[in-house]
Amino acid sequence: MAAIKTDYTKAALNDVDRALCDHAIKLTRTPWRVTQADIDRLRSVGLTDRAINDATQVISFFNYINRVADGLGVDLEYGMPIPGQ
Secondary structure, three states, X not given: OHHHHHHHHHXXXXXXXXXXXXXXXXXXXXXXXXXXXXXXXXXXXXXXXXXXXXXXXXXXXXXXXXXXXHHHOOOOOOOOOXXXX
16 A cells, blocks of 8 residues: 555556556546547456446546645645645
8 A cells, every 4th residue: 555655656556456547647647648548458457438437537526626625725634644744
């Protein structure tokens, strides 16, 4: 778990989990660069179109809600870790 939190590319992940992490990073940082090749890679590790859609929806929702919270200055709930600390 610690390896995933610091650098998932160095963690011992199976092909599906690594592909999902790669998809999450790309969708979060550069969503305009997601291409058919990215979707095909997710399919190649065994994900169905439904699973790809579900993952994309969840990733996108978390990106959305984090931006809303940051934009409105919403504080973390008590006991939640502060990123980078």
